[in-house]
Amino acid sequence: MAAAAGRLHRRRSRLRAWFGEQPIGYLFVAPFVLFLVGIYAYPFFFALFISFYKYIFTAPGARVDQPFAGLGNYTAVLSDPLFHIAVRNVLIFLVINVPLTVAVSMVLATALNGAIPLRGFFRAAYYVPYITASVAAVGVWLWLFSGPGLVDKLLGPLAPNPSWLVNGFWAMPIIAIYVTWKGLGFYILLYLAALQAIPKELYEAAKVDGARRIGTFFAVTVPGLKPATVLVVVVSIITGANFFTEPYLLTGGGGPDNQSVSPVFLIYRQGIEQNHPGYAAAMGILLAIAVLVVSGVSRFFLERE
Amino acid sequence: MDAVQEQSRAATPAPARKATKRGRGLGTWLRLIPLLIGAFVFLFPFYYMVVSALQKAPNPGISGAFPSPSSLSLSNFGAINDAINLPRSLLNSALFTGGVLLGTLVFGMLAGYALAQLHFRGRQPVFYLLLLLLVLPFQLLMIPLYVLIARNFGLGDNLLGMILPFAINPTAVFIFRQFFLQLPRDMFDAARIDGASEFAVLTQVVMPLTRPAILTALLITFIGPWNEFLWPFLITKKLELEPLAVALANYISTVAQSTANPYGTILAGAFVLAVPVVILFLIFQRQFVESAIGSGIKG
Numbered sequence: 001m002a003a004a005a006g007r008l009h010r011r012r013s014r015l016r017a018w019f020g021e022q023p024i025g026y027l028f029v030a031p032f033v034l035f036l037v038g039i040y041a042y043p044f045f046f047a048l049f050i051s052f053y054k055y056i057f058t059a060p061g062a063r064v065d066q067p068f069a070g071l072g073n074y075t076a077v078l079s080d081p082l083f084h085i086a087v088r089n090v091l092i093f094l095v096i097n098v099p100l101t102v103a104v105s106m107v108l109a110t111a112l113n114g115a116i117p118l119r120g121f122f123r124a125a126y127y128v129p130y131i132t133a134s135v136a137a138v139g140v141w142l143w144l145f146s147g148p149g150l151v152d153k154l155l156g157p158l159a160p161n162p163s164w165l166v167n168g169f170w171a172m173p174i175i176a177i178y179v180t181w182k183g184l185g186f187y188i189l190l191y192l193a194a195l196q197a198i199p200k201e202l203y204e205a206a207k208v209d210g211a212r213r214i215g216t217f218f219a220v221t222v223p224g225l226k227p228a229t230v231l232v233v234v235v236s237i238i239t240g241a242n243f244f245t246e247p248y249l250l251t252g253g254g255g256p257d258n259q260s261v262s263p264v265f266l267i268y269r270q271g272i273e274q275n276h277p278g279y280a281a282a283m284g285i286l287l288a289i290a291v292l293v294v295s296g297v298s299r300f301f302l303e304r305e
Numbered sequence: 306m307d308a309v310q311e312q313s314r315a316a317t318p319a320p321a322r323k324a325t326k327r328g329r330g331l332g333t334w335l336r337l338i339p340l341l342i343g344a345f346v347f348l349f350p351f352y353y354m355v356v357s358a359l360q361k362a363p364n365p366g367i368s369g370a371f372p373s374p375s376s377l378s379l380s381n382f383g384a385i386n387d388a389i390n391l392p393r394s395l396l397n398s399a400l401f402t403g404g405v406l407l408g409t410l411v412f413g414m415l416a417g418y419a420l421a422q423l424h425f426r427g428r429q430p431v432f433y434l435l436l437l438l439l440v441l442p443f444q445l446l447m448i449p450l451y452v453l454i455a456r457n458f459g460l461g462d463n464l465l466g467m468i469l470p471f472a473i474n475p476t477a478v479f480i481f482r483q484f485f486l487q488l489p490r491d492m493f494d495a496a497r498i499d500g501a502s503e504f505a506v507l508t509q510v511v512m513p514l515t516r517p518a519i520l521t522a523l524l525i526t527f528i529g530p531w532n533e534f535l536w537p538f539l540i541t542k543k544l545e546l547e548p549l550a551v552a553l554a555n556y557i558s559t560v561a562q563s564t565a566n567p568y569g570t571i572l573a574g575a576f577v578l579a580v581p582v583v584i585l586f587l588i589f590q591r592q593f594v595e596s597a598i599g600s601g602i603k604g
Contacts, residue, residue, distance in 0.1 A: 024503045025423035032416035040438035043449035111336040125344040133532035135550045136575035140350040143568040148365045271448040284445040
């Protein structure tokens with residue numbers, strides 16, 4: 001009896017040595033691991049799989065042979081003029097969105113840092129667009145920039161013709177400015193947190209050296225915020241390349257004449273509306289690779305001294 | 306975690322540096338001017354949303370931004386309710402959001418606790434898996450998830466299919482883990498020596514101590530599905546199942562132009578969609594700020 005109990009105890013401690021002190025941890029993380037595998041990992045490999053096939057949607061339970069397409073989907077995407085427009089649009093978008101985001105959020109965070117009247121009000125005001133549903137915010141922008149909208153009324157004869165959202169030249173810049181406006185509050189908070197990490201002595205030293213306020217901003221604040229800037233640039237590139245709601249609603253389906261289509265919008269149109277999931281999956285993979293490369297390259301250049 | 310503490314320090318006004326000495330001098334104005342312009346740019350669209358939603362007839366002119374009280378009414382709210390059935394859409398939004406909150410609260414907290422405080426082989430790899438998978442963009446997962454959930458599982462037009470991709474918010478798991486990491490291990494060991502099971506330790510020792518973290522995680526989880534458009538839009542074809550964001554978007558893209566005051570109607574719907582989140586934000590500002598920083602350090 002005692003020997004059996006001792007054996008059991010030894011076995012348990014051997015198990016513990018292998019699995020760790022609290023093996024119940026497996027049970028606790030199991031649902032989450034299942035979720036990560038089912039919602040992220042498996043679909044990722046499934047996307048790779050689909051992208052090499054002329055994949056056919058089936059009803060639940062039905063089985064059909066999926067014809068192998070090799071690199072066919074990829075070459076089709078790369079030679080699709082609409083995809084070229086979408087890539088050009090992402091570039092227009094990033095060229096406007098990323099510098100504007102960095103500059104404005106850095107300036108506003110710096111102005112907000114320190115004793116200032118109404119500080120809490122300002123910070124809350126900047127964050128409201130970020131937490132508001134895009135569908136709701138787009139509603140107001142639609143109205144502001146619509147044909148006879150308030151912006152046109154204010155500009156009078158300077159208003160573009162055709163109006164902003166149906167103007168091939170202005171549709172993308174408006175989308176980029178809208179997304180910048182909506183996201184700034186988040187980046188301002190990131191910069192505010194980063195500003196706390198800049199040693200006060202640096203500001204005092206700059207003061208002793210007789211630097212003026214603007215000079216201090218460029219000599220101390222901007223370099224001190226560099227790690228945060230890298231984060232802001234990378235995050236805004238990744239989220240920026242994903243825009244969908246804006247071309248879908250703000251410019252009425254990537255209009256005018258496809259001049260504001262985004263890659264995700266094309267993925268939706270090709271993959272779900274027009275039943276070409278293989279083609280859409282290939283576009284998704286090409287895009288993810290491009291985003292990874294662009295954010296990696298910009299990170300490299302920003303971090304290089 | 307440092308960033309969160311840093312942020313809460315920033316939340317209380319820093320000692321009035323030079324400002325007190327020089328009063329409201331040039332420096333303060335140099336700061337206030339961009340801040341005031343910023344506040345106007347950020348808030349005016351919301352003011353304009355409310356004013357336009359209340360106006361009987363569309364008025365795009367400058368006077369439309371400052372309407373006389375006689376031109377205001379609630380008729381646009383009636384119109385949007387007729388078009389998209391507000392109570393039903395709100396209920397769908399609430400069910401979608403509630404499912405995600407429940408999944409995150411139960412399974413996300415269990416995972417966060419295990420990743421922070423339990424010792425078992427493979428804990429570190431699970432955490433790295435979490436970080437690695439989070440960088441996969443949705444654009445890449447959208448098509449395979451749609452094929453899997455709508456076609457293979459037959460969960461199109463189904464609440465479960467809508468919830469599934471959001472069922473456990475990874476950022477919330479991250480926040481849970483960060484907070485649980487701060488709790489001293491001795492406290493758990495004491496409870497364990499008293500014979501408490503790990504589940505009892507979690508529910509009776511950890512949860513009461515981490516109410517603020519739970520609130521923060523739930524708030525950031527709330528705005529995700531409440532505001533989400535793309536996924537529920539893909540997965541619902543039936544009107545009766547559409548959450549408010551989807552119903553309103555469909556209204557904007559198809560029906561609106563044929564009505565007398567399309568923007569007034571759209572903005573009445575936009576107001577209903579935006580208000581719950583804005584109210585939550587005004588009540589729980591501090592938690593929202595912490596969650597933003599929390600998700601920032603994740604990235």
